[in-house]
Amino acid sequence: MSKTKLLELKNLCKHYPIRKGILSRIAGYVHAVDGVSFSIYEGETLGLVGESGCGKSTVGRTILRLIDPSAGEIYWKGERIDQLTRAQIRPYRKEIQAVFQDPYSSLNPRMRAADIVSEPLRNFEKLSQAEGRERVRELFALVGLRPDQMLRYPHEFSGGQRQRLGIARALSVKPKLIMCDEPVSALDVSVQAQVINLLGDLQKEFGVSYLFIAHDLAVVKHISHRIAVMYLGRIVELAETAELFNRPSHPYTEALLSAVPIPDPKHQRKQIVLGGDVPSPINRPSGCHFHTRCIYAQERCKVEEPKLEETSPGHFVACHFKLNT
Amino acid sequence: MTISKHSSLNSADWSGKLFHVNHFFRTKLPALFKRYPFAVIGAVTLILMGFIAIFAPYLATVDPQAVTPLNRLKPPSWDNWFGTDALGRDVYSRVMYGARVSLTVGLAVAILSTVIGMAIGLVTGFVRWLDPIVMRIMDGLMSIPSILLAIALMALTKASIENVILAITLAEIPRVVRLVRSLVLSLREQPYVEAATASGTPLIKTLLRHILPNIAAPLLVQATYICASAMITEAILSFIGAGTPPNIPSWGNIMAESRSLFQIAGYLILFPSIFLSATVLAVNYLGDGLRDALDPRLSRRM
Amino acid sequence: MSQTTGKPILEVEDLRTYFYTRDGVVRSVDGVSFSVSEGETLAIVGESGCGKSVTSLSILRLIASPPGKIVSGSIRFHGKDLLDFSDAEMRDIRGDKISMIFQEPMTSLNPVLTIGRQIGEVLELHRHCTKEEARSRILELLKMVNIPEPESRIDEYPHQLSGGMRQRIMIAMALACDPEILIADEPTTALDVTIQAQILNLMRELRDRTRAAIILITHDLGVVAEMAQRVVVMYAGRKVEEANVFDLFEKPMHPYTLGLLNSMPRLDDAASKRLVEIPGMVPSMRAEIVGCAFAPRCSSATERCSQESPVLQDHGNKHWVACWNPVRHGARV
Numbered sequence: 033m034s035k036t037k038l039l040e041l042k043n044l045c046k047h048y049p050i051r052k053g054i055l056s057r058i059a060g061y062v063h064a065v066d067g068v069s070f071s072i073y074e075g076e077t078l079g080l081v082g083e084s085g086c087g088k089s090t091v092g093r094t095i096l097r098l099i100d101p102s103a104g105e106i107y108w109k110g111e112r113i114d115q116l117t118r119a120q121i122r123p124y125r126k127e128i129q130a131v132f133q134d135p136y137s138s139l140n141p142r143m144r145a146a147d148i149v150s151e152p153l154r155n156f157e158k159l160s161q162a163e164g165r166e167r168v169r170e171l172f173a174l175v176g177l178r179p180d181q182m183l184r185y186p187h188e189f190s191g192g193q194r195q196r197l198g199i200a201r202a203l204s205v206k207p208k209l210i211m212c213d214e215p216v217s218a219l220d221v222s223v224q225a226q227v228i229n230l231l232g233d234l235q236k237e238f239g240v241s242y243l244f245i246a247h248d249l250a251v252v253k254h255i256s257h258r259i260a261v262m263y264l265g266r267i268v269e270l271a272e273t274a275e276l277f278n279r280p281s282h283p284y285t286e287a288l289l290s291a292v293p294i295p296d297p298k299h300q301r302k303q304i305v306l307g308g309d310v311p312s313p314i315n316r317p318s319g320c321h322f323h324t325r326c327i328y329a330q331e332r333c334k335v336e337e338p339k340l341e342e343t344s345p346g347h348f349v350a351c352h353f354k355l356n357t
Numbered sequence: 358m359t360i361s362k363h364s365s366l367n368s369a370d371w372s373g374k375l376f377h378v379n380h381f382f383r384t385k386l387p388a389l390f391k392r393y394p395f396a397v398i399g400a401v402t403l404i405l406m407g408f409i410a411i412f413a414p415y416l417a418t419v420d421p422q423a424v425t426p427l428n429r430l431k432p433p434s435w436d437n438w439f440g441t442d443a444l445g446r447d448v449y450s451r452v453m454y455g456a457r458v459s460l461t462v463g464l465a466v467a468i469l470s471t472v473i474g475m476a477i478g479l480v481t482g483f484v485r486w487l488d489p490i491v492m493r494i495m496d497g498l499m500s501i502p503s504i505l506l507a508i509a510l511m512a513l514t515k516a517s518i519e520n521v522i523l524a525i526t527l528a529e530i531p532r533v534v535r536l537v538r539s540l541v542l543s544l545r546e547q548p549y550v551e552a553a554t555a556s557g558t559p560l561i562k563t564l565l566r567h568i569l570p571n572i573a574a575p576l577l578v579q580a581t582y583i584c585a586s587a588m589i590t591e592a593i594l595s596f597i598g599a600g601t602p603p604n605i606p607s608w609g610n611i612m613a614e615s616r617s618l619f620q621i622a623g624y625l626i627l628f629p630s631i632f633l634s635a636t637v638l639a640v641n642y643l644g645d646g647l648r649d650a651l652d653p654r655l656s657r658r659m
Numbered sequence: 660m661s662q663t664t665g666k667p668i669l670e671v672e673d674l675r676t677y678f679y680t681r682d683g684v685v686r687s688v689d690g691v692s693f694s695v696s697e698g699e700t701l702a703i704v705g706e707s708g709c710g711k712s713v714t715s716l717s718i719l720r721l722i723a724s725p726p727g728k729i730v731s732g733s734i735r736f737h738g739k740d741l742l743d744f745s746d747a748e749m750r751d752i753r754g755d756k757i758s759m760i761f762q763e764p765m766t767s768l769n770p771v772l773t774i775g776r777q778i779g780e781v782l783e784l785h786r787h788c789t790k791e792e793a794r795s796r797i798l799e800l801l802k803m804v805n806i807p808e809p810e811s812r813i814d815e816y817p818h819q820l821s822g823g824m825r826q827r828i829m830i831a832m833a834l835a836c837d838p839e840i841l842i843a844d845e846p847t848t849a850l851d852v853t854i855q856a857q858i859l860n861l862m863r864e865l866r867d868r869t870r871a872a873i874i875l876i877t878h879d880l881g882v883v884a885e886m887a888q889r890v891v892v893m894y895a896g897r898k899v900e901e902a903n904v905f906d907l908f909e910k911p912m913h914p915y916t917l918g919l920l921n922s923m924p925r926l927d928d929a930a931s932k933r934l935v936e937i938p939g940m941v942p943s944m945r946a947e948i949v950g951c952a953f954a955p956r957c958s959s960a961t962e963r964c965s966q967e968s969p970v971l972q973d974h975g976n977k978h979w980v981a982c983w984n985p986v987r988h989g990a991r992v
Contacts, residue, residue: 083851084822096555125557138548142570151566152556190940201556220706220941221878225922225934232933247852250924254934277926291856292926293881297904299927305860306853309821 036074037109038209038241039095039128044068044104046090050314062313064090066265067104069340072209077235077242079256079273081249081288085310086262088245092211095243096130097121126156129202133214135194139186145197146182153204171200175230192223199230203240211243216251228254249292253277258346261285264313264321267340271347279356281349283326320352328353396646402639406632410456417450421606430622439628442615451606452628458518458607459588459636465522466587467580470529475576477530478537479564482545492538495531503528507590508599516602521594525587536579540572574651581644585637592633608633667694668839668872669718669757674732676710676717679725683945687713689896690732692971695840700866700873702887702904704880704919708941710896711876715842718874719759720749755785758833762845764825768817774801774828775813781835800831803868804861823854827861837869844876859885880923884908892916895942895952898971902978912974912985914957951982959984 045065052059065087072078080088093099095106097118106114113124129152132138139148146168153159153167169179175196186194195215202210212231216224232255234240246252252259253273260270261284269282280286287304306325311317317324323333332352340350390397409416418438425445433440439448481491498506503525510524544550544567553563594600595609596616603610608629615625676688688710695701703711716722717729720741734741736757741749753759761767769777775797782793794813801809804827817825826846833841843862847855859882866873875886883890883904890907892900892915900913911917921935939956942948951957954964961984969981 083853093551098551098554122557122559125555130552130555132548132552134548138552140549140553140567140571143566151553151558155557155559155562192940198552201552205557221880221919222706222922222937223940224924225936226938228924229934229936248924249852250926250928253926253928254924254932287853289926291853293855293859293879293885294926295880295884295908295920295923296927297884297908299884303856303860305856307857309823309854310851 037071038074039072039243040069040105040107041071041091041095042069042105042107044091044094044106045102046087046094046099047102060314063265063316064313065094065101068262068265068267069104070260070267070270072241072243074208075235075239075241076257077244077255079252079259080243080245080262081247081252081259082262083247083288083310085264085313087265087313088262089213091262092130092213092243092245096125096128096211125152126205127208128211129205129207129209130211130213131195131198131202131215134218135191135198136186136218138198139194141186144183144185145177145189148186149197149200149204151204152201156205167204171204174203174234175200176226190223191219192226195219195223195227196230199227199234203234203238206238207240209241209243211245213245214247215244217246217248224251231255249288261288264311264316266321266350267348268322268350269348270340275344275347279347281343281347281354281356282322282351283328283355284322286355287325287327320350328355393646393650395642396650399639399642399646402635403643406456406460406636406639409453410460413453413457417447417453419447419450421446421450421454422604423447430618432622433624440622440624442611442622442625443618448611448625448628451611452608452632454606455608455611455629456632456636458601458605459591459609459633462518462522462525462591463584463588463636463640466525466529467584469522469526470533470583471576471580473526474530474533475537475572478534479541479568481534482538482541483560483564488538491534495534498527499531499535501528503590504593507594508597511594511599516600518601518605521591521600524594525590528590529583529587533576533579533583536575537572540575541568544568544571574647578644578648578651581640581647585640585644588633588637588640665696667696668737669695669874670733670735671714671718672733672735674714674717674734675730676713676722676727677730678727680945685944686896686947687727687944688717689948691893691896691898692732693891693898693901695872695874697839698866698870698872700875700886700888702875702877702883702890703893704877704883704890705893706878706919706941708895708944709893711893712844714893715759715844715874715876718842719753719757720744721759751785754781754833754838755836756838757840757842758836758838759842759844760826760829760833760846762848764822764829764849765817767829768825770817773814773816774820778828778832778835781832785836796835797831800835801828803834803865804828804831806831821854822850823857826850826854826858830858830861830865834865834869834871838871840872840874842874842876845878846875847882848877848879855882862886880908880920892919895948896944897952897981898979899953899981900979901971903976906976906978910978912978912980913953913982914959914984914986915953917986918956959986 045067048062048064049058050060050062051057068091070078080091082088090099094101101114104114105112108124113121149171150164150168153164159167168182172179172182177193177196189197216227219227228251231242235242244252244255256273258270258272259276260267261282262268263284269276269280269285276285277289280289287306290304304327308325311321311324319335320333320338323329326333330353336352338350338352340348342348343354423446427445428441429443429445431437431441437447437449439452442448477491481488506528507524510527511520514520550563550567553567591600591607592609592612595607596613598613601607601610611629612626615622619626671694672692674688674691678685678687691714693701703714705711713722718734718741722729729742741752778797778800779793782788782796788796797813798809801812806812806824806827820828847858850858863886877883887904889903890901891898892913894915900907900916907916908920911920918937922937924934937956942952942955950965950967951969954960957964963983969983971979971981973979974985
């Protein structure tokens with residue numbers, strides 16, 4: 033794994049104003065993303081996990097500039113890109129692509145498969161009909177689809193096949209980074225395995241990096257080299273995969289790991305059931321956002337926001353009372 | 358199926374074409390009919406009306422403008438199938454020619470208002486700051502009853518079919534704009550549109566490639582309803598004298614001229630209104646059928 | 660795990676529910692039989708389209724007809740066939756003796772009625788309570804499902820509550836009349852994993868207290884392992900395996916079950932383990948399936964499999980498998 037840094041986020045923030053009243057006064061903000069920083073290197077997969085409302089999807093969309101950040105910096109190969117206009121960002125789209133969550137609505141139902149897959153290609157390169165067809169055929173083969181399916185419409189494919197089309201589309205311009213936003217959540221278990229394996233194979237073959245956004249920890253474990261855990265807009269823990277699962281240092285990570293049901297009826301494990309619900313991103317708890325549900329919470333946690341600190345090489349935790357260290 | 362013995366036609370070619378047409382009538386049409394009976398009836402009726410409109414000169418028995426005062430107000434007979442009006446003109450011939458006006462107005466208004474409305478709606482849906490301005494203008498237009506709007510416009514200009522078309526189009530545009538705008542607003546949020554942006558597709562291409570094809574179906578359905586509405590509006594305008602100039606026979610005009618006489622010569626109103634109603638009904642049936650056929654959710658329901 | 664007395668209260672036999680669509684007949688449930696005993700938790704597992712949801716809807720006769728129809732079979736509740744019941748008799752059963760919770764708590768609650776009204780509706784219909792009796796029972800139920808501050812929640816609307824709380828309300832509604840059977844259709848799929856843990860915990864507590872039998876429909880084998888005592892595995896509208904939960908996970912005998920277990924990413928796997936795939940995809944339900952539905956994807960398939968539909972056989976200890984070449988000494992890869 034090369035150490036070339038591709039993407040770097042520094043204190044990325046995204047706030048949505050809430051307007052109330054006839055004059056649309058700003059009544060508050062939804063702090064979707066609240067100071068997120070991480071880097072992605074060439075050839076690696078960074079998993080981004082968290083539950084609904086934690087902001088992981090927003091982070092992904094902001095990197096793609098489908099949403100504009102409110103504050104913070106985004107660097108691509110050392111160049112700052114968060115301040116560029118939509119037109120200036122276009123060339124970067126060749127390098128940063130995306131695979132979306134819903135295989136049913138992320139493909140235009142009225143376009144043929146070949147046209148969908150070749151769209152990014154056609155945006156950036158001038159290809160003849162024959163060349164275009166050849167490239168699409170290659171892409172289809174890469175993702176395990178047959179060339180005779182090239183002229184079909186999306187509704188003629190199954191969910192798993194549609195997701196393959198989405199992956200082929202992202203790969204068409206040979207990007208360096210693919211943002212995968214919950215790519216397997218909408219698929220059946222037996223098909224998930226196919227797609228996860230495919231993504232892994234493609235990474236081995238092309239050295240493409242992934243930002244893998246998901247809520248399913250078991251899935252993320254299989255594909256990520258490093259994992260960042262988010263809660264209410266902030267990263268609470270970031271570590272290499274094995275390290276995160278063996279020695280989780282943040283109470284939320286610990287609770288998250290223990291909440292995932294294990295398919296083994298004999299398995300007895302310490303189950304930490306968190307009380308309460310995820311607080312609203314509008315009215316966030318003071319200090320450490322997690323203190324309202326944390327079983328280890330102390331006075332300090334209510335007042336002081338913990339900073340992300342490196343407890344061991346590559347292992348970052350944002351907690352006043354780090355566990356397992 | 359007999360093959361024509363005309364030597365000037367390549368018999369193989371000709372039988373090929375006839376075969377396809379025949380195949381359509383034998384297999385596809387009955388299946389279509391079974392599934393959308395009313396739509397097929399509507400389509401057939403419209404084709405018939407179109408036929409009448411195009412071939413009116415051949416279908417009419419006499420000159421529709423020919424005035425024969427001696428023959429006036431005669432009820433339907435073998436000489437005058439639909440009778441004669443107050444000026445002795447043959448109602449049947451006038452009704453045949455009347456089809457031209459109604460269909461022309463209906464089609465022209467439908468096409469014009471759809472195209473213009475779509476253009477405005479697309480822009481409004483995408484350019485955020487234009488949205489409130491354009492929508493307030495459209496709201497203003499919509500709050501004036503379309504008939505009154507048309508009358509006002511007609512009062513400003515001279516009576517002619519072109520002006521009738523323009524007036525009714527103007528009244529119908531706001532509805533199309535509303536529809537297109539709401540479609541664009543919802544389509545804009547669709548993941549595949551986002552995916553297109555992420556793929557580097559510029560805005561114009563996104564509009565053409567992704568938005569347009571997906572609004573085509575509802576727009577087409579809306580266009581058929583506009584056609585029906587326009588035909589009725591034209592008839593109403595003509596009825597009150599604010600529409601097609603009186604020398605051109607239109608179904609509305611024919612009814613207008615005879616409205617004070619309908620108690621003694623009801624057939625004068627009856628025949629044009631049958632034709633008008635049948636046409637409007639046919640257009641509506643066709644629109645309903647298209648809507649059901651083109652709705653992807655309905656056709657794919659488990 | 661809760662105790663079951665072993666006495667069957669619901670017996671489904673050879674249930675067939677078909678949907679008659681323009682494009683053909685969809686055989687969603689094609690000859691499924693199972694039984695549920697008093698206090699037992701039965702899980703029906705399968706992927707999308709296998710017919711598990713349609714099975715549960717068929718039990719309560721909630722199939723939209725047309726285009727659906729329960730074509731044949733019997734659903735015996737305490738010996739009486741529910742398919743013979745009149746509409747009025749079924750309404751008495753629903754919510755009272757057999758109740759159901761659905762997957763989407765957001766859309767299963769009426770947004771314009773308060774929580775109190777919705778739970779009250781169930782009580783009104785089946786228990787004919789007065790307003791005061793109902794109110795106290797509702798408060799009791801809300802406390803039972805661990806809703807904080809029930810007195811103020813009772814007058815709130817669904818949109819004021821979170822997903823986890825809404826699912827608890829659904830559970831409260833379902834348990835309001837002390838049903839004998841609770842059908843839970845993917846009750847935690849739409850919830851976050853920490854909330855899912857809460858809800859599953861709650862369901863286990865309530866199960867022990869009320870001794871209701873639960874039919875748990877899910878695709879998540881982890882949930883099955885935590886909750887179920889017996890498991891039925893469905894594929895393409897048919898039952899392919901049934902066993903008690905320990906046998907199913909330790910010695911799965913149907914190749915599909917084994918494939919499912921192997922292809923699931925698990926927290927206790929090594930991080931870089933490659934998942935074992937099941938090649939191919941679920942067959943279209945519109946065509947008539949000849950032979951074993953899983954044969955095209957099965958690595959142990961033989962001639963016989965594609966021609967003859969396998970019959971369920973008991974391989975000992977009530978472990979039923981429908982396969983001509985079941986897995987021997989089934990073990991996880």
